[in-house]
Amino acid sequence: MFHVYRGVFPKVHQELNHWIERAKEIPNEELRTQALMSIKDKTFHCEGGGIYSLLAGSNRKEAIRFIVAYQTISDYLDNLCDRSTSMDPDDFRMLHQSMIDALTxxxxxxxxxxxxEDQNDGGYLQDLVETCQSVLRDVDDYSIVHPYTLKLGSLYSDLQVHKHVKEEERIPRLQNWFEGHQRDWPGLEWYEFSACTGSTLGIFCLVSYLLSGRMDKGLAQQVEKSYFPFMQGLHILLDYYIDQQEDEEEGDLNFCSYYAHEDEMKERFSYFVEQTHEEIQLLPDRAFHQMxxxxxxxxxxxxxxxGRLANGKNFVKGLLKVSGRKATFFYLNTKMYHKLKPGRSL
Structure with a gap:
C-alpha cells in the first residue's frame, strides 16, 4: 500500500491531468462535458486499475499510461451511453469499437x-486509442497476450451494447447473448455472466505482466482463467450491490435485482468470493492478487x-466473514478514510 500511495497514485493523476487538459479542448460541448465528467466522477477506477502497474516491474510508467488511457475510454463511453438520447445499438457498437482497436x-x-449527431471531439477518443496502441506496439510478444485481451475486451463491448439499448430490449438481448456462452459457464445465471464481462481488471493484469517481461502462453491462459469469470464478476457484482437504491430510483438496470431474495444473493456472493480465492492461488505473485x-x-x-440499503449491515458482516481478515482490514481503513475525506464515495 505504501508503493500504491507513493508510487502509483501520483503517476495515475499525472496521466489523468493530461487527459483532463486534452478533454478541455474538445470543440463539441456535449462530448467535452461527458469527457470531463467521466474523469471527475470516476477517478477511482483509474486509481484502482493503476495498482496493477506494480506487476510491470521497471515498465510501471508504461503500464500506468495504458491503464489510465484504456480505463478513460471505458468511463467516457459509459457516460456517453448512459446519458445518451440515442438507443441505437449500431451507435454503441461503433463507440466501443474503440476499445477493440485500443487492444489491436x-x-x-x-x-x-x-x-x-455529436461528433467533433478534436481527436480526443482517437488519441486515447493510439496511446494504448503505442504502449502495446512497443512490447515484444504481445501476440501471446492479444487473444486473451481481445476476448475480454470483446465481451466487455458486447455487454455495453446490450445493456444500453431500449429498456424493453435489454433483458432479452442479454439472455440471448448468454445462451451462446452458457455451455462454458453452466453454473452462472445470465445476469451473473453479464456482470463478469463488465470489468477491465483481467486486461490490466495481462498487460502489466506482459510489460514485466515474464509473459508466456501459460501465464496468459492462467490470468484469464483466474480473473474470468469470478474475480471480474465479484468486482462488478459488488459495484451493482452498492448502487441498488440509486439504480432503483433512476430506473437503471441492476444485476443484483434479479436474485430471488437476499439470502440467495448472499450465497452467490460468497460463492464468487470462494471461487476467486481458489483461482488466484494458481497465479504468481499470489499475495498481490489476494490483496x-x-x-x-x-x-x-x-x-x-x-448504509442506505435494507439489511446492509448483516450483508456486510456475512461477506467480510467469508472474505477473511484482510478484507476486514480494508473495510475498516476505508471507513476511516471516508471520515477523513468527506464526500468521497466509491
Whole structure:
C-alpha cells in the first residue's frame, strides 16, 4: 500500500491531468462535458486499475499510461451511453469499437461517432486509442497476450451494447447473448455472466505482466482463467450491490435485482468470493492478487451507499466473514478514510 500511495497514485493523476487538459479542448460541448465528467466522477477506477502497474516491474510508467488511457475510454463511453438520447445499438457498437482497436495495435483509428449527431471531439477518443496502441506496439510478444485481451475486451463491448439499448430490449438481448456462452459457464445465471464481462481488471493484469517481461502462453491462459469469470464478476457484482437504491430510483438496470431474495444473493456472493480465492492461488505473485481480491470486498462494502440499503449491515458482516481478515482490514481503513475525506464515495 505504501508503493500504491507513493508510487502509483501520483503517476495515475499525472496521466489523468493530461487527459483532463486534452478533454478541455474538445470543440463539441456535449462530448467535452461527458469527457470531463467521466474523469471527475470516476477517478477511482483509474486509481484502482493503476495498482496493477506494480506487476510491470521497471515498465510501471508504461503500464500506468495504458491503464489510465484504456480505463478513460471505458468511463467516457459509459457516460456517453448512459446519458445518451440515442438507443441505437449500431451507435454503441461503433463507440466501443474503440476499445477493440485500443487492444489491436495494427488497427487504424476510425470515426467512432459515425452513428450520432455529436461528433467533433478534436481527436480526443482517437488519441486515447493510439496511446494504448503505442504502449502495446512497443512490447515484444504481445501476440501471446492479444487473444486473451481481445476476448475480454470483446465481451466487455458486447455487454455495453446490450445493456444500453431500449429498456424493453435489454433483458432479452442479454439472455440471448448468454445462451451462446452458457455451455462454458453452466453454473452462472445470465445476469451473473453479464456482470463478469463488465470489468477491465483481467486486461490490466495481462498487460502489466506482459510489460514485466515474464509473459508466456501459460501465464496468459492462467490470468484469464483466474480473473474470468469470478474475480471480474465479484468486482462488478459488488459495484451493482452498492448502487441498488440509486439504480432503483433512476430506473437503471441492476444485476443484483434479479436474485430471488437476499439470502440467495448472499450465497452467490460468497460463492464468487470462494471461487476467486481458489483461482488466484494458481497465479504468481499470489499475495498481490489476494490483496486485490480482499481489497475489492473491503473497499466496496465500506462505501457510504451501503448504509442506505435494507439489511446492509448483516450483508456486510456475512461477506467480510467469508472474505477473511484482510478484507476486514480494508473495510475498516476505508471507513476511516471516508471520515477523513468527506464526500468521497466509491
Amino acid at each position: 495495435p495494427d488497427h487504424p483509428v476510425k470515426n467512432y461517432y459515425a452513428y450520432r 486485490i481480491h480482499e481489497g475489492l470486498v473491503g473497499m466496496y462494502l465500506a462505501d457510504r451507499k451501503v
